[in-house]
Amino acid sequence: MLKSRAAIAGIGATEFSKRSGRSELRLAAEAVFAALDDAGVAPGDVDGMVTFTQDTNQEIAVAREIGAGELTYFSRVEYGGGAACGTVAQAAMAVATGVATTVVCYRAFNERSGRRFGQPDARLGGQPTSQGLEMSWHVPFGLMTPAGWVAMFAQRYMHTYGATSEDFGRVAVAMRRHASTNPAAWFHGRPITLAEHQESKWIVEPLHLLDCCQESDGAVALVVTTTERARDLRRSPAVITAAAQGSGAGQMMMTSYYRDDMSGLPEMGVVGRRLWEMSGLTPQDIQTAILYDHFTPFVLAQLEELGFCGRGEAPGYLQDGGIELGGRLPVNPNGGQLGEAYIHGMNGIAEAVRQLRGTSANQVSGVRNVLVTAGTGVPTSGLILSAG
Amino acid sequence: MTDAPAPSTPDPASVDRELRELADKQAALGEMRGAPAADPVNAPMIRHWQDALGDANPAYLDQGVAPPAMIQVWTMQGLRQHAAKDRSPVDDTLAALNAHGYTGVVATNCEQTYHRYVRLGERLTPSTRFTSLVGPKRTALGEGYFATWNVTWYGEADEPVAEMMFRILKFRPRTSQGPSSAAPPSETAGSEAAKPQETGRREPYPLRPAVNADTAFFWEGVQQGELRIQRCADCGELRHPPGPVCPACRSTNRTHTVASGHGTVYSYVVHHHPPVPGRETPFVVAVVELPEGVRIVGNIVDCPTDAVSIGMSLRVTYRALDDELVLPMWAPGES
Numbered sequence: 001m002l003k004s005r006a007a008i009a010g011i012g013a014t015e016f017s018k019r020s021g022r023s024e025l026r027l028a029a030e031a032v033f034a035a036l037d038d039a040g041v042a043p044g045d046v047d048g049m050v051t052f053t054q055d056t057n058q059e060i061a062v063a064r065e066i067g068a069g070e071l072t073y074f075s076r077v078e079y080g081g082g083a084a085c086g087t088v089a090q091a092a093m094a095v096a097t098g099v100a101t102t103v104v105c106y107r108a109f110n111e112r113s114g115r116r117f118g119q120p121d122a123r124l125g126g127q128p129t130s131q132g133l134e135m136s137w138h139v140p141f142g143l144m145t146p147a148g149w150v151a152m153f154a155q156r157y158m159h160t161y162g163a164t165s166e167d168f169g170r171v172a173v174a175m176r177r178h179a180s181t182n183p184a185a186w187f188h189g190r191p192i193t194l195a196e197h198q199e200s201k202w203i204v205e206p207l208h209l210l211d212c213c214q215e216s217d218g219a220v221a222l223v224v225t226t227t228e229r230a231r232d233l234r235r236s237p238a239v240i241t242a243a244a245q246g247s248g249a250g251q252m253m254m255t256s257y258y259r260d261d262m263s264g265l266p267e268m269g270v271v272g273r274r275l276w277e278m279s280g281l282t283p284q285d286i287q288t289a290i291l292y293d294h295f296t297p298f299v300l301a302q303l304e305e306l307g308f309c310g311r312g313e314a315p316g317y318l319q320d321g322g323i324e325l326g327g328r329l330p331v332n333p334n335g336g337q338l339g340e341a342y343i344h345g346m347n348g349i350a351e352a353v354r355q356l357r358g359t360s361a362n363q364v365s366g367v368r369n370v371l372v373t374a375g376t377g378v379p380t381s382g383l384i385l386s387a388g
Numbered sequence: 389m390t391d392a393p394a395p396s397t398p399d400p401a402s403v404d405r406e407l408r409e410l411a412d413k414q415a416a417l418g419e420m421r422g423a424p425a426a427d428p429v430n431a432p433m434i435r436h437w438q439d440a441l442g443d444a445n446p447a448y449l450d451q452g453v454a455p456p457a458m459i460q461v462w463t464m465q466g467l468r469q470h471a472a473k474d475r476s477p478v479d480d481t482l483a484a485l486n487a488h489g490y491t492g493v494v495a496t497n498c499e500q501t502y503h504r505y506v507r508l509g510e511r512l513t514p515s516t517r518f519t520s521l522v523g524p525k526r527t528a529l530g531e532g533y534f535a536t537w538n539v540t541w542y543g544e545a546d547e548p549v550a551e552m553m554f555r556i557l558k559f560r561p562r563t564s565q566g567p568s569s570a571a572p573p574s575e576t577a578g579s580e581a582a583k584p585q586e587t588g589r590r591e592p593y594p595l596r597p598a599v600n601a602d603t604a605f606f607w608e609g610v611q612q613g614e615l616r617i618q619r620c621a622d623c624g625e626l627r628h629p630p631g632p633v634c635p636a637c638r639s640t641n642r643t644h645t646v647a648s649g650h651g652t653v654y655s656y657v658v659h660h661h662p663p664v665p666g667r668e669t670p671f672v673v674a675v676v677e678l679p680e681g682v683r684i685v686g687n688i689v690d691c692p693t694d695a696v697s698i699g700m701s702l703r704v705t706y707r708a709l710d711d712e713l714v715l716p717m718w719a720p721g722e723s
């Protein structure tokens with residue numbers, strides 16, 4: 001049983017920008033140093049590294065830069081941002097089973113000044129790999145941007161439940177409100193109104209510009225070790241009460257249009273069931289949640305899949321500041337990826353740790369358990385972290 | 389019947405019947421021996437052919453044999469001397485297709501089998517057998533029929549030296565003014581596609597699908613104006629997108645069914661930003677639900693973007709995006 005066997009002992013990040021001016025490997029090293037210093041762990045103690053398959057910095061390259069010695073565990077997690085909590089899940093499994101003692105999870109990229117995920121790439125459908133063939137049912141028709149893939153789900157969700165663009169807009173407004181009081185956020189001091197959301201240009205109908213998260217340069221790193229050891233380190237540990245990865249039946253990468261229902265996120269349902277089972281907790285036990293917000297509509301679907309509300313009830317749940325600070329479930333107090341930065345979900349995990357430590361810029365009171373999710377529309381992952 | 393068509397425009401069904409009867413008659417003739425080659429296999433022709441094709445291999449002439457791929461050359465008739473003296477069972481069918489307006493022609497398949505090298509001095513004799521006429525098919529070029537025949541070349545000892553399966557599409561070229569009653573799909577995807585150039589080849593469309601052994605049947609179908617859905621040859625399960633194994637019964641025996649071409653909008657998006665290579669914005673992409681029970685993604689065309697809605701009835705159409713790629717697309721239609 002993985003429950004509570006491992007903990008996040010340190011968090012670190014670079015600044016979040018639109019042009020870091022540094023290599024991605026350097027960003028990775030900077031974030032890892034910050035996380036190790038936060039935990040009070042020396043580079044020589046690191047014996048495991050986990051990152052995303054999409055990261056351009058190999059584990060051994062980062063290990064060399066930070067001066068780590070021998071590694072006994074290294075792995076990568078697939079499926080874009082769906083990997084975020086999966087890196088922690090795999091690190092937790094490694095330390096719980098004794099494969100490693102101190103595992104660093106990291107994600108570093110120049111996603112704004114370098115390769116931008118939101119730009120069409122004609123090579124997406126080019127190769128006859130399983131993923132290239134999957135893309136080939138969509139890319140030739142110009143359906144080739146993350147916004148387009150998500151918009152297809154959003155349209156069906158609106159049709160099925162009578163949701164509106166304003167319902168999506170309330171997510172954006174909440175995230176930008178939170179970011180406005182977070183000095184680390186790109187959109188610090190720049191809240192938006194629902195009217196501004198509605199007036200922002202179409203990207204892919206039914207998504208406006210302000211339904212789409214920003215693009216960022218930056219890096220985040222986390223240090224995972226056993227809960228027992230974490231208690232002896234500098235910071236109070238964020239105990240990994242539950243960790244899960246999930247893929248649904250008929251799963252595809254962003255284009256699961258061929259299974260029965262298109263108004264939910266079955267893979268997040270898998271993750272949610274696993275998290276509640278492993279932790280023994282219920283949605284009522286969660287004081288704040290970090291929900292992956294690359295596009296607003298999937299925040300609604302996540303609230304439903306995770307059981308914070310019923311199917312089709314998320315629009316009502318969002319009303320009257322339901323997911324804002326002071327609301328029934330403050331979501332992404334850091335401003336999320338819409339407001340703080342798009343670091344593929346890893347900055348959200350760091351915010352969850354701050355909330356448990358009581359050190360967030362937008363601290364929610366009395367936080368005992370935080371639920372965190374990873375990329376949506378793809379095979380994904382999730383965590384429940386608890387104050388330890 | 390009161391709504392019988394005017395005598396000057398025979399109805400499509402009777403044209404189709406006439407063509408089929410003729411094709412059946414031609415096929416029943418079996419293999420028909422043609423006139424022997426005007427010239428024996430000879431070095432000058434080989435030299436010119438190799439030069440024209442950039443084939444510098446000296447081995448053929450050194451050993452006194454012809455490149456196998458030249459096989460058609462030896463019995464090819466001249467442009468101006470295609471006289472009635474050497475009729476083949478293909479001619480009448482092609483003439484009938486021309487007479488009914490299927491005047492366009494494009495070769496689609498050519499498969500040759502070589503039994504041995506042919507030697508300098510040999511005089512070959514062709515023999516032709518009409519195999520099949522399939523249609524009418526809606527293709528990217530227009531409505532047409534696929535005609536297939538086989539040619540066997542015999543040596544002087546009357547032994548077969550090479551064979552060829554040859555297939556062409558005879559299509560009805562679209563006229564620029566006025567839609568015909570058959571309302572064939574237009575040749576281009578209009579504003580969505582690379583514009584045809586005044587002369588020469590069209591710009592290659594940049595968004596090309598990857599194709600492999602598991603998906604080739606679909607794209608070949610599209611080229612022929614068919615929307616093919618993978619069907620398990622054992623349990624009958626339909627599946628799109630296709631794959632190598634039937635998830636219902638593990639069978640790898642696959643065939644396909646040709647969809648009716650009807651569909652309804654299950655979901656859709658209107659793409660505005662950022663620019664997409666090969667496309668003009670805005671354009672619509674939809675998840676289309678087929679009555680056969682599967683969904684497929686495609687563009688909606690011939691419809692204002694703000695007129696698209698979930699549940700709307702669609703009919704498939706085929707659009708050539710460049711000289712090679714045809715994509716299935718969807719236009720408003722009756723359910």
